[in-house]
Amino acid sequence: MDILKLPINRKNKVYIRIKSEGKFIPDISVFPLYCTCCNAPQTKLYEHLGSRYGQVGTGKCERCGKEIYVTDHDNIVESIYINNYPSNEIFFNELYLLDWKFVDEFDRLSIKNVVGKVTEELKQYDGKFITVDVFREIIENITNIKTDGKMRFITDERFSILPDDINRWIELLYRAKINIPVKIL
Ligand SMILES: [Zn+2]
Numbered sequence: 504m505d506i507l508k509l510p511i512n513r514k515n516k517v518y519i520r521i522k523s524e525g526k527f528i529p530d531i532s533v534f535p536l537y538c539t540c541c542n543a544p545q546t547k548l549y550e551h552l553g554s555r556y557g558q559v560g561t562g563k564c565e566r567c568g569k570e571i572y573v574t575d576h577d578n579i580v581e582s583i584y585i586n587n588y589p590s591n592e593i594f595f596n597e598l599y600l601l602d603w604k605f606v607d608e609f610d611r612l613s614i615k616n617v618v619g620k621v622t623e624e625l626k627q628y629d630g631k632f633i634t635v636d637v638f639r640e641i642i643e644n645i646t647n648i649k650t651d652g653k654m655r656f657i658t659d660e661r662f663s664i665l666p667d668d669i670n671r672w673i674e675l676l677y678r679a680k681i682n683i684p685v686k687i688l
Pocket residue numbers: 538539540541542543564565566567568569
């Protein structure tokens with residue numbers, strides 16, 4: 504049984520809840536994996552097709568052939584578990600840098616009140632899902648920082664690949680000279 508497959512057009516999203524401290528939470532549908540048996544990063548991305556009772560699906564390690572079980576919290580996909588170890592919860596606000604603390608850093612730019620303007624713009628989406636691309640474009644338009652989507656990053660050595668929309672989000676943070684824990688490929 505393999506309900507994970509290569510993503511075609513799926514986009515990662517964020518759920519806006521502007522009154523909360525975090526302002527938004529990631530809702531992730533495309534993700535990388537690694538093998539907890541042989542530690543091999545898997546070279547392909549997987550797609551979250553929706554979970555049932557927390558069961559997301561099973562991948563097969565490209566190197567050792569062992570199965571990689573993916574589970575979640577059966578709700579908005581802020582994190583996944585790889586092979587179910589409690590210590591092996593992968594948080595997407597960390598892996599994908601989808602965290603308001605990075606948006607807060609935009610106020611270090613010489614542009615006036617970026618965070619206030621972004622917050623104001625996001626109010627129309629409160630309680631709704633928007634794609635990471637739309638989220639990024641809102642900040643790009645306010646800051647006039649442009650991305651081209653050609654850069655590739657690694658945020659965690661266990662994973663060798665990130666989705667395109669996430670790389671481009673990270674590119675925006677990188678071009679804004681925000682202090683981020685990444686390796687550029
Ligand atoms: Zn393996």
